[in-house]
Amino acid sequence: MTAVVGRAVVGTPTSRLDGREKVSGEARYAADWPFENPLYGVLVQSSIPSGRIDSFDLAAAESAPGVARIFTHLNAPRLVPMDSPPLGQTFLPLQSDRIDYEGQHVALVIAETLEQAQHAARLVRVVYERGPARIDFRAHLTDEIEVQGFFPADTSTGDVSAGLGGADVKIDVTYRTADRHHVPIEPSATLADWRDGKLTLYDAAQWVHGVRIAVAHVLGIPLDDVRVISKFVGGGFGCKGFVWPHQILAAMASRELGRPVKLVLSRAHTFTAHGYQTASEQRVVLGATRDGRFVAIRHHSWTPTAISDDYLETCATPARASYASGAIETRNRAVRVNRGVPTPMRAPHEGVGAVAFECALDELAYALGVDPLEMRLRNYAERDPTTGTPFSQKNLRECYRIGAERFGWARRSPVPGTMRDGDTLIGYGMAGAVMFTVRMPSTARITLHPGGDVVIETATQDIGGGQYTILPMIAADALGVPVERVRIVLGDTALPDAGGTFGSSSTMSAGSAVFTAAQELKRLLGGRRSVSQPLTAEGKFQPEHSDALSMFTFGAVFAEVHVDRDLPTPRVARITGVYSAGRIINPKTARSQIIGGMTWGIGQALLEASELDLGLGRYLSKNLAGYVVPACADVRELDVTFIEEVDEHASLLGAKGIGELGAVGVAAAIGNAIYHATGTRVRDFPIRPERLL
Amino acid sequence: MIPSAFDYARPENLQDAFALLAEHGDEAKLIAGGHSLLPMMKLRLATPSILIDISRIDGLAGIDATRDGLKLGALVTHAALAASEQVRKLAPALADAAAQIGDTQVRNRGTLGGACAHGDPAADYPAVLLALGARLRIAKKGGETVKEADDFFRGMFETALEGDAILTEIALGPAPHSAYVKFPHPASHYAVVGVAAKLELQGAKIASARVAITGVGDSAFRAKSVEKALSGVDAGDAAAIRSACIDAAAGIEARSDVFASGSYRAAMAAVYAARAVTAAAIR
Numbered sequence: 007m008t009a010v011v012g013r014a015v016v017g018t019p020t021s022r023l024d025g026r027e028k029v030s031g032e033a034r035y036a037a038d039w040p041f042e043n044p045l046y047g048v049l050v051q052s053s054i055p056s057g058r059i060d061s062f063d064l065a066a067a068e069s070a071p072g073v074a075r076i077f078t079h080l081n082a083p084r085l086v087p088m089d090s091p092p093l094g095q096t097f098l099p100l101q102s103d104r105i106d107y108e109g110q111h112v113a114l115v116i117a118e119t120l121e122q123a124q125h126a127a128r129l130v131r132v133v134y135e136r137g138p139a140r141i142d143f144r145a146h147l148t149d150e151i152e153v154q155g156f157f158p159a160d161t162s163t164g165d166v167s168a169g170l171g172g173a174d175v176k177i178d179v180t181y182r183t184a185d186r187h188h189v190p191i192e193p194s195a196t197l198a199d200w201r202d203g204k205l206t207l208y209d210a211a212q213w214v215h216g217v218r219i220a221v222a223h224v225l226g227i228p229l230d231d232v233r234v235i236s237k238f239v240g241g242g243f244g245c246k247g248f249v250w251p252h253q254i255l256a257a258m259a260s261r262e263l264g265r266p267v268k269l270v271l272s273r274a275h276t277f278t279a280h281g282y283q284t285a286s287e288q289r290v291v292l293g294a295t296r297d298g299r300f301v302a303i304r305h306h307s308w309t310p311t312a313i314s315d316d317y318l319e320t321c322a323t324p325a326r327a328s329y330a331s332g333a334i335e336t337r338n339r340a341v342r343v344n345r346g347v348p349t350p351m352r353a354p355h356e357g358v359g360a361v362a363f364e365c366a367l368d369e370l371a372y373a374l375g376v377d378p379l380e381m382r383l384r385n386y387a388e389r390d391p392t393t394g395t396p397f398s399q400k401n402l403r404e405c406y407r408i409g410a411e412r413f414g415w416a417r418r419s420p421v422p423g424t425m426r427d428g429d430t431l432i433g434y435g436m437a438g439a440v441m442f443t444v445r446m447p448s449t450a451r452i453t454l455h456p457g458g459d460v461v462i463e464t465a466t467q468d469i470g471g472g473q474y475t476i477l478p479m480i481a482a483d484a485l486g487v488p489v490e491r492v493r494i495v496l497g498d499t500a501l502p503d504a505g506g507t508f509g510s511s512s513t514m515s516a517g518s519a520v521f522t523a524a525q526e527l528k529r530l531l532g533g534r535r536s537v538s539q540p541l542t543a544e545g546k547f548q549p550e551h552s553d554a555l556s557m558f559t560f561g562a563v564f565a566e567v568h569v570d571r572d573l574p575t576p577r578v579a580r581i582t583g584v585y586s587a588g589r590i591i592n593p594k595t596a597r598s599q600i601i602g603g604m605t606w607g608i609g610q611a612l613l614e615a616s617e618l619d620l621g622l623g624r625y626l627s628k629n630l631a632g633y634v635v636p637a638c639a640d641v642r643e644l645d646v647t648f649i650e651e652v653d654e655h656a657s658l659l660g661a662k663g664i665g666e667l668g669a670v671g672v673a674a675a676i677g678n679a680i681y682h683a684t685g686t687r688v689r690d691f692p693i694r695p696e697r698l699l
Numbered sequence: 700m701i702p703s704a705f706d707y708a709r710p711e712n713l714q715d716a717f718a719l720l721a722e723h724g725d726e727a728k729l730i731a732g733g734h735s736l737l738p739m740m741k742l743r744l745a746t747p748s749i750l751i752d753i754s755r756i757d758g759l760a761g762i763d764a765t766r767d768g769l770k771l772g773a774l775v776t777h778a779a780l781a782a783s784e785q786v787r788k789l790a791p792a793l794a795d796a797a798a799q800i801g802d803t804q805v806r807n808r809g810t811l812g813g814a815c816a817h818g819d820p821a822a823d824y825p826a827v828l829l830a831l832g833a834r835l836r837i838a839k840k841g842g843e844t845v846k847e848a849d850d851f852f853r854g855m856f857e858t859a860l861e862g863d864a865i866l867t868e869i870a871l872g873p874a875p876h877s878a879y880v881k882f883p884h885p886a887s888h889y890a891v892v893g894v895a896a897k898l899e900l901q902g903a904k905i906a907s908a909r910v911a912i913t914g915v916g917d918s919a920f921r922a923k924s925v926e927k928a929l930s931g932v933d934a935g936d937a938a939a940i941r942s943a944c945i946d947a948a949a950g951i952e953a954r955s956d957v958f959a960s961g962s963y964r965a966a967m968a969a970v971y972a973a974r975a976v977t978a979a980a981i982r
Contacts, residue, residue, distance in 0.1 A: 572970045573882075617957045631886050632957045696963035 015483040016659075019594035023489070024238075024474040033238045036210040037195040037270045044197070045074055047259055047269035048123040049252065050113035050130045051278060052105050055344040055623030056313075057137035059103040059112060067115065067129035072122030074263055076130065077114040079103055083258060085224040090315055091248045092216035094281055095347035097314035098224060099251035105134065106313045107346045108623040109278025114255050116267060141623040143310035143341040144182075144287055150308060150339035155318025157355065157442070161326055161392050164333030166291075169302025173293025177370045181290065181362035181689045183321075184615035186283040187276075187633055188351050192240025194280060195270040196253045198260035204231045205257055211236040211497075212247040212469055213506030218499045220249035221257050236497040239469040243606075244351040245280040246469070247508040252279050274628035281349025282616060284309040284319045288362035298376040298384050300331035305363055311340040312347040319348060321359035326392040327558050328363070328440050329385040334392060344623050350508065352606055353666035356441050361610070361691055364437035364674035369687065377420065378436055378678065379410055390556035398557045398655035401586035402438070405562040408647055409436070409584040413564035422685040431569040432579075433683025439561035439585075439671030443662050445549035446505020446512075450519035452481060452527050453542040460487060462494040462523075466504035466516035470602075471665055472595030476513050477520050479592055480659065484524035502544065510559075510663025513591060518547035518658040547658065555655055559587040559662050563607075563671040567679035574698040576680050578608050580643035581672065588653040588662030596664055601644045603668020608636045611673035612692050702740035706749040712756055713865060717840040719751045720863050727751055729865065731774055732809040734801065735817040759812070759867055764789060768872040773812025773865075778803070780811060790831060791982055792877035792895045796823040799881060801888050812866045815851070818858045818918065820954065821889040825852045825919035827879050828869065829911035830895035835859075836868040843867075855917040876900055878978035880971050881914070884958060890914035891959050892967040894947070896975035898934070905932050905980070910944075910972055915964045916951045924949055925972055934980035937973075944972035 027033040064076050082100035090096050099111045113130050117123035140146060152159055170176060197208040205227065211217050214234040222232045239246060256269040271279050286309045293302040307321035322336035371381040386403060389396050410416070418434040419425050425432040450464035462481055468474045478492035485492075495501060496516075504516045523545025530543055564582040569575065581604050590596045613634045617626040627633055646668075652660030673691060680698070681687045688697045710716040720727055728747035730736055731754045739745040753759070753774070760774040764785040771780070780786050780797035787794040800806055800814070800823055814824050815835065828835070828848040835846045837860060851859045860866055874897045881893035893913040899906040908929040913919035928943035948968040953961035 573967070627957050634958075694963075696960050696966075699963065699966050 015479045015489050016591050017593070020475055020479055020489060020592050021594060022472060022475045023478060024468070035192055035238045035240055036197060036208050036236065037268065039197055039208040041197060041199065041266045041268065044266040044268050045116050045118065045263060046120040046123045047256060047267050048115050048127040049111050049275055049279070050115065050127050051275060052108055052110040052112050054105055054134045054136050055108040055141060056139035057105050058135050059105065060133040060135045062113070063131035067126040070122065070126040070129055072118035073126045074116045074118065075259070076126070077116070077255070077259060078112065083262065085254065086226050088220060088223050092213070092220040094248035094250045094349055095312065095315045097347070099255055107278065107344050109346065111251055111255065111279070114259060116259050116263060139344040139623055141343055141345065141618065142620045143285070143308065143343050146341050147287060147308050150341055153311060153316035153318045153340045155320050155338065157320045157323060159318060159320070159338045160336065162335045163392055166302045166304050166333040166335040169333040170291060170293040173301050174296040175294050175370065175373050177290070177292045177366055177373060179290055179366050179369060179689060181288045181365060183286045183358055183361050183691045185285040185618060186351060186610065186614045187616050188243040188245035189630060189633055189635060190241025190243055190245065193271045193273055193276045194246060194250070194252060196256040197266065197268050198256040199266040200260040200264065205261065207232070207234045207253070207257060209234055209236050209253060210239050210246050212239065212242040212467055212508050214465055214467065214497055214499050215503050216506055217249050217253060221254060224254055225257060225261065234499045236467055239467060242469040242507070244349055244354065244508060247506055248349060250280045273630065277616070277625050277628040278346045281347050283351035283354065283358065284348045286319060286321045286358050288321050288359065290362050290366035292366055292370045294370055294374060296374070298371070298374050298381050300329055300385050302333040303329070303331045304335045305359070306337045307359065308339050308341060310343045310345060310348065313342055313344060315347040316340070317348040319358055320355045321362065323355050324359045324363045324440050327390055327556065328387060328438055329382070330387045330391050331385065352603065353441065353669035357666060357670045360437065360439065360671050361673045361677070364671055365677050365689070368435065368678040368681065379406060379415060382406065382438055393556055395554055395556050398555045399586070399588065399651055399653040400560055401649045401651055402560040402562065404649050405560060405584040405586050409562040409564050409582050412584070412645055412647065413582040415564060422682050425683070429571045431571055431683040433567045433569065433679035433681065434564070435567065435675045435677065435679030435682050436562065436564045437671040437674035437678060439563055439667055441510065441559045441667045441670055443557035443559060443656055444509030444511045445657065446515040447549065448504040448515040448519040448547045449502035450504065450516060450523045450545050451502050451542055452520065452523040452545070453540050454527060454531070454537050455540050456536065456538055458487065458491055458536060460485060460492040462492065462520055463501045464496055464504045464516050464519060465499055465501040466512050467497050467507040469507050471507065471512060471599060472592060473512055473516065475595055476591045477517060480517050480520050481524045484521055485528060510665035510667065514588070514657035514659060514661045514663060515547055515549070517591065517661060519545045521658050522546060557656055559585065559664065559667045561585040561667055561671060563675040565672070565675040565679045567676055567683055569680060569683045569698065573695055574684070575695045576612055576693060576698065578640070578642065578676055580645065581675070582645040583668065584647045584649065585664065585667060586649045586651060587664050587667055588651060588656055589660035590648045591659065591661055593648070596648065597646045599664050600646045600668035603666065604644050604672050605636050605641050606669040607672020608640060608676065610691065611676035615692055700741050703743060703746045705747055707752065708749060709752040709755060713838055716751055716753055716756065716865060717863065721840065723749050725862060729753055731813040732776065734805050734809040735813065735819060753865065762786060768870065771811055771869045771871070773810060773867050773869065775811045777806035777809050777811070781806065789873045789875065790871050790877060792827045792831060792874060792879040792897065792979070793871070795879035796827045796895070799823060799883065799888070811869060815869070816858060816860050816866050818852060818856045820855050820916065820918055821914045823879065823881065823890055823893050823913060826893050826895040826911040826913035829919055829921050830897045830909045831871050831874045831877060832909065834870045835866060836870070837864045838867045839864045849921070852918045857918070876979050876982050878975050878982060880974045880978060882967055882971060892964055892971050894968065894971040894975040896972070896979040898976065898979045900934055900980070903933055903935060905929050905934050908976065910976065912947060912968050912972065915948050915953045915968050917954070920951060922947045922972060929976060937977060940976050941973045944969050944976065947972040
């Protein structure tokens with residue numbers, strides 16, 4: 007082992023160690039794994055949103071060339087029920103004639119080639135008996151239900167009604183966000199290999215252990231007989247976080263047929279094969295004194311959920327932690343509709359809620375004639391306003407100050423519609439960002455080999471966040487070796503368990519386990535610099551929840567938007583974001599995470615909506631032509647700064663999570679900038695040009 | 700993405716093409732560049748049992764400047780129109796449109812006649828042909844007829860062309876003060892809104908105008924109230940032109956899709972009409 011003197015690895019911008027593999031095509035994604043003699047699966051999805059399957063006519067499909075089997079609810083094995091999570095939906099596939107949503111899998115065609123399976127899938131005829139369908143949740147808000155989500159549905163501190171009664175100025179506004187889909191460039195894919203009573207899944211997964219647990223359980227096979235491998239993931243954003251029916255079906259088909267099965271979803275199939283981010287209806291009521299101090303905050307949210315499953319997008323969460331107020335009431339309800347089960351998507355909960363909450367706050371600032379940034383400073387929360395506890399760390403005031411300076415907020419003219427450049431209306435807007443900190447129990451193993459190579463093993467995933475680089479940096483730093491000597495093996499349930507790569511948790515969770523293992527290895531080495539036999543140490547991170555501290559990440563986001571006077575297309579000219587998010591391990595991949603998040607925010611603000619036919623319950627465009635995401639031309643100057651800090655409460659590294667934070671507050675800042683540019687307040691996102699006519 | 704099976708014939712001349720059309724009737728489709736037909740066949744929205752390829756028939760690919768303007772063979776490609784000095788001089792609106800269709804590959808293969816015969820509601824040429832008062836020559840077994848553009852474009856994918864007829868030539872009068880501008884769909888480059896304008900100028904004033912709009916309605920249409928309002932307007936007065944164009948889509952049921960709502964298309968029709976008129980005025 008070579009001692010490295012005077013070189014700290016952590017904190018040094020480091021290029022991705024897996025970059026070469028990725029750009030050269032060597033990186034192996036799920037569908038890339040070579041299989042001998044595989045069968046191919048193609049799904050058939052329901053064309054009705056509600057009812058039952060009366061019958062199938064499979065004669066043509068079954069006699070088509072190459073067809074090995076067509077699974078339907080009539081011949082598929084029974085599956086063992088299970089909770090969500092790890093399942094994305096508890097409504098298991100091919101178990102009954104019941105249809106709950108359009109795009110529900112009703113058959114799985116297995117054939118010798120992909121083309122044969124696709125052809126036969128087209129020949130499957132399904133006779134349905136239609137049932138009554140409820141598609142539009144907005145039309146049924148009075149049928150709201152209380153469901154249990156990841157966070158409490160309701161919180162209440164102080165007396166909001168009394169606060170509003172005594173307020174000098176009040177804002178009562180309703181905002182809407184749209185249904186959105188994750189659309190990672192790699193559609194979900196599962197390759198199942200049942201061999202000698204053991205199952206190996208090559209999967210596009212954000213949580214290999216979750217897939218293992220779920221598939222073993224529902225198929226009724228011992229956990230030890232299932233191995234899940236996911237080495238590279240071409241974007242997940244939440245849709246590969248939990249376990250969806252296609253993963254189960256691929257495993258089931260391989261077991262039934264005794265051959266490997268490749269099930270790669272088409273783009274169109276992904277729209278209902280996994281969850282989506284719900285649209286939302288959000289009512290925000292704010293009361294303040296004349297000098298711009300909150301006396302009451304009320305945030306109520308409604309989102310759709312499925313017939314079979316309870317999912318709650320808790321949009322009314324930012325108000326719980328963002329600003330000081332004597333009275334805060336938040337409430338989240340769901341409405342059942344005949345659609346698939348929603349799931350978290352970058353950025354869930356606060357990410358959807360911030361759109362309404364941070365825009366409503368902007369409205370209040372204009373109503374009071376107070377600068378929106380000043381408004382936020384006047385209501386700065388030194389403690390968690392809901393629990394009254396201190397934050398583990400919060401440097402948001404610094405974020406505001408540095409952000410305003412870098413952005414040039416002082417150049418803003420206070421009156422909307424007064425900044426112009428020829429036919430271009432210019433607007434400045436800002437918003438705050440807050441995101442709950444999620445940590446996962448994690449384990450890792452580190453081995454020092456003779457010759458000095460270090461190998462990390464942990465069953466976390468790198469879905470683009472940079473863990474292939476970040477975790478070796480942590481080990482290199484702890485052991486005092488160059489990062490080039492450290493190799494990591496991840497994405498495999500044969501490795502020590504680590505949590506799912508969601509909730510912005512992987513770097514601090516798996517990273518802390520790696521750090522602990524490295525410390526242990528150092529202890530075992532006892533001052534030696536090399537070994538003659540491989541030496542292995544294990545490490546573990548067990549986050550301990552404490553009611554004494556509130557743990558969040560924070561940010562201040564500033565956006566400049568240009569709106570063409572005639573068209574009137576809004577374009578984001580630049581975004582500045584400054585973040586208080588714990589210690590930054592790799593500034594280079596961290597910046598990538600944030601600019602990725604900002605790009606998601608641009609999509610949320612201006613482009614992304616899964617347009618739904620409210621009669622058929624069907625997405626109008628299950629493709630990337632109709633579901634429009636930002637292209638490079640939509641994304642211009644993005645300026646990212648991290649406050650230098652170490653949150654020792656959050657993790658052993660002092661690091662927190664940034665995978666989602668970058669997507670929070672961006673859409674609100676853009677919406678606020680559009681108002682500033684045009685004087686038109688749009689409360690319906692995405693803000694398409696026609697809403698500015 | 701694979702079309703159903705079809706036969707293929709490549710007649711040497713119009714008479715042979717008419718014979719094939721007579722023989723196969725509705726089962727046959729004419730093909731020239733194929734840039735609208737083939738995608739439809741791949742999606743199986745069109746399933747002809749035989750394609751009659753007219754692309755090698757002699758004499759249908761000429762660009763001829765005459766005393767009366769331009770005579771354009773139906774097989775002239777978009778690229779050829781865009782590159783033609785004569786077209787740019789005599790009918791700049793047509794060159795504008797040709798240069799903005801699809802991408803280079805499409806422009807190298809797609810033809811003027813094919814695009815017109817297809818009758819796509821978002822195609823560019825129909826607006827130009829309406830604004831420029833084009834005359835379309837249609838050949839049949841028994842002889843030829845000439846249709847005014849105003850009588851040719853009838854609705855969504857619907858033209859005056861009958862099943863046994865072939866569009867052979869498009870004739871235009873000189874239109875030096877003409878322009879075509881469009882709001883292209885970012886993926887397909889079809890016109891979300893496209894407007895062609897042709898002006899007769901008298902000194903600094905617009906003596907008369909023809910304005911036609913595509914992408915908005917079921918087929919391209921003339922904005923006659925705009926044409927009337929433009930008469931007598933100072934060609935350099937941008938505000939007056941904008942105001943004359945304000946009702947560009949009045950009375951039209953504008954189409955909605957996931958990309959643009961009807962109300963947005965209608966609003967953009969006014970914006971792009973003013974831009975087309977302004978561009979035509981300075982030519």
